[in-house]
Amino acid sequence: METREMEISDSSNGTTGSITDRIRGDIQASLRSHFDVFLNFRGPDTRLNFTDCLYHSMDAAGIRVFRDDEEIRKGEAIGGELERAIKSCTICVPIFSKNYASSAWCLRELASMVDCSRNRDGEGTILPVFFDVGPRDVKLETGLYHEALQKHEQKFGCEVVRRWKEALREAARIKGWNLKDGGQGELIRLIVAEVLIKLNKREKILPDHLVGIQDRVEDVVRLLDEGSPDVFYLVMHGMGGIGKTTLAKVVFNQISSRFHGCSFLSDVREALKGGKVIQLQKQLLAETLNFKPIEISDSDAGISQIKRRFRDKKVLIILDDLDKWDQLSKLAKNRDWFGRGSRIIITTRDTNFLPLEEEYRENNAQMQFQEFKIYQMEELHHAHARQLFNKHAFRMDSPPNEYDDVSRDIIYKTGGLPLALEVIGSSLYCKGKQFWKDTLKKLDLVPKQDVCDKLKISFEMLDDAQREIFLDIACHFIGEERVYPYYIWKALDFFPRSDISVLAHMSLIKVDDDDRLLMHDLLRDLGREIIRREDLKVPGKRSRLWCPKIALDVLHTRKGTENVIALKLTGLCKEHDFTSEEFSKLPNLRFLELEGGNLAGDFENLLSSLRWFSWHRCPSDLQAINLCLSNLVILKLLDSDIPENWNGWGPCLANPDLKVIQVIRCHLSAAPDFSTCMNLKILVFDQHCPKSPQMGSSISKLERLKRLEILAAQVQSSKLSTSPHFDPW
Incomplete structure (x- = not known):
């Protein structure tokens, strides 16, 4: 399932036809997406066996593959869709077989692939597979291809065939895979792993400045003892900020291709604290198996899947930032869950939760302490x-x-x-x-x-607005796409473009390649400690409440104050309805995240300062009366069943300066009337419905719309692309 994303530039004509035509044109453009890999092969030789298995393995790993069957091609020139596909691909995989050279189409494609690789200064990578031939055959050092090439010379001329011969020799000089070296299944696994690395789909992004890392990497690799068939755990132990995660990333990038599967789970402690154990289990299974996400009903089912699917696989798993045994037990509790030679690397600030030697003797823990190797991180020389x-x-x-x-x-x-x-x-x-x-x-x-x-x-070097943005990120926006909180800060008369740049240049935050806001966990802890120190005894006097249990207590006991500007009420054990009386104590609330429950009572003149409203499992019938979110900037509705005439649309769309509407994983048959929010910039419908929601005519009037994303359950093509990040500034 892929996203249809359309970039819509500002328009001044405002006509329905022009907007509709642009949307239709952008949908067609998205279907002409680029590919990651181009497969070049002779159909009768490998189409129904090796090539088919390779194609489906890559597709399952999320790799976009163009599979051209030369048997259905007509004519003698490469052009149109085929040439665009070759040029768009990052990687080309020619599969050389005994009768490969008898296909003029295969040779034309190969020559085009080699030309593209030369012209792009190596950006286009060729990874050859020698199916039932050897490199010497393809270099034309044996007579295997000579007869076929002579026939081509009679038909196409010496100059054309000379170019094909050069392409054969050049491709054969590249290090590839030979089926004689192992079985097809193992070979396909290696190819998929290499392609993922080449595409940087698994390679972890490293800091710009790596200093003093190489000696540490060598120490860790030596401890991992890759030649040993045993399964064991390597624990990187050290204080926060000492470089454990960076070292784990470097090691992961260096050795991951040597395993049957690999996964890097970041910030496990924080994720599990937020109740995301099933999400982590899904990620672990999907990444390690090179497969699309597996449905898991609960954490016990996830454990069963991990034990069953990894038992015979040599895997590399990184569990970043653990501090409790329960966290490990849900992801990689016992070494008999994994195949021979597997390695599980853990980063932690505290090893007290692990069953090391003394604890093993005292408590008879299930895991023997010999299974753990400890690497103590020291400060830099x-x-x-x-x-x-x-x-x-x-x-x-x-x-x-x-x-x-x-x-x-x-x-x-x-x-x-x-x-x-x-x-x-x-x-x-x-x-x-x-x-x-x-x-x-x-x-x-x-x-x-x-x-x-x-x-x-x-x-403390920051100005007031920069401090507010830093604290907002630390408490609520880590992992959020930058553009969304940008609109909030802009509405508060901050200068987020320059302020985010200042924070990034001071290394207080980072913005990743997906344009998401990131922060080191030590800096996150610093921000949250600053908030805690606003009032050590009375949480209701603090500005931001990110812990749902504390936030719920403040709300229910009505101990909130005008100081509170952000409230998170998700992941609670049971759903709660919230009354207008409870929110009356929070006149300056600008960020609110709810999960389940309802709003009840008279909300007139309440929540008037709210800028960000996110609601997981919102009610199909809103109980609040006189609710009017007149300053709302961001609206997110998730995992909800929203009826056609939902009574929440009116209160939520009251602000003409509303900038973002996101409807994610919801059942929605019809979109609302957008005529009240004509300054909308981003509109996202990521549906679980069998059809896209009916849009209505009001969408054609959204002249300031910059991004439109529509995804319905029936959109299954892996050939759809996403547009680049747009700049809201």
């Missing part, structure tokens, strides 16, 4: 710490002479912690020497072991 700091503070390996002393003192105060070196160094970039000296004085006041207070120095 001074030379590496100095290099990393200088790269962020000066954008070079060594400081200017006049900064040598003060930079050395600041490096010493950070204690060789990579995160602190990066954040503090980035915060000092392009600042004057007096600013550096003031920062050093502040570091002198912080105990050496108190990392958060050191990082807080960089937070």
Whole structure:
């Protein structure tokens, strides 16, 4: 199931026909998507066996494959769809068989693939497969292809065939796979793994500046002892910000292709705290098996699937940031769940939850302590710490002479912690020497072991709006696509474009390739601790409540205050209805996330400051009366059954400056009337219905619409593409 995403530029004519035509044209354009892999093969030789299995294995792994059957092609020239497919593909896979050279179409495609690879300076990769021939046959060093090529010369001429011969020789010089080296199943697994790496679908993104990492990688690889058939766990242990996750990513990128399957589960502790165990189990199964997500009803069913499907597979699994045995037990509890040679790497700040030697003797834990190997992460050596700091503070390996002393003192105060070196160094970039000296004085006041207070120095460099944005991200927007909170901050008269840039340049946040906001967990903890310290005893006096249980208690006991601006009420044990009296204590609420339940009572003049409203499993009949979200900017409805004339549309669409409507995994037969929100920028319908919702004529009047995404359950093609991220600025 893929997303139909249309980029719609601003228009001034406002006619129904022009908008409709643009939408129709964009849908057609999306169907002409590019492909990841082009398969080149002679149909009668491999179409019904090897090529078919390879195609379906790649498709199951989420790789978009163009499979051309030369038997159905007519004519003598490559052009049109076929040429575009070859040019669009990142990887071309020619499958050489005994009768390959008898096909003029195969040879034409191969020559075109080689030309594309040359013209794109290696960006187009050729990965040859030698099915029932060897590289020497394809290099024309044996007589296997000679007779076929001679026949082609008589028909097409010497010059054309000369080009084909050069393409054969060039492709055969590339390191590929030979079926003689193993069975078809194993060969297909290796090809899919290599293609995924080439496409960077599994390779983890690393920081720009990696310093002092190679020695650590070698130590870890040595401990992993890849030659051993045993299954065991390697635990990377160290304080927050010391580089455990970065090291795990480097190791993963280096060795993942040597396993039958691999998966990197990030931030497991936080995910499970948010009740996402089934989501993690699905991700683990899908990534490791190179398969589309498997339906799992509950965590026990997920455990059964993992045990059954991984028992005979050599897998590499990274579990990033664990701190409880229960977290491990739901994903990789026992080594007999996995095939011989499997490795499970765990990163953690605390090893007390693991059944190591002393605990094993005392409690007879199920897992023997010998199964765990511990790699203790240490602070960076001074030379590496100095290099990393200088790269962020000066954008070079060594400081200017006049900064040598003060930079050395600041490096010493950070204690060789990579995160602190990066954040503090980035915060000092392009600042004057007096600013550096003031920062050093502040570091002198912080105990050496108190990392958060050191990082807080960089937070205190921010202006008020930048602090608000940092705290919003830390409490609510980690993993969120940047454009959505951008509209909230814009509505609050912040300057999010420049402020996000400042936070990123100070290494306080990151924006990934999917345009999502990320933050190191230590910086997230810093932000949340700042909020907690707003009032240590009374949560209702804090500005942001991200813990659902605390938020629920504040709401039900009516201890909320005007200080509260953000409230998260998801993942609770049971659904709750919320009354107008409870929300009357929260006049400045601007972020609200609900799951289930209903709103009941008279909401006149309440929630008037709300900018972001997200509701999982919203009610089909809204009980609130006089509700009017007159300043709403973002509306998200998820996992809901929304009737055609839902009485929630009126209150939710009251603001003419509403910017985003997202309807995700909902049953919706008809879209609402959009005539009240003519400044809408993003409209998303990701449906579970068998058909797309009926749009109505009002959509044609949304002249400011920048993005329209429509996905119905019947859209199954893997040939649909997504457009690039659009810039809201």
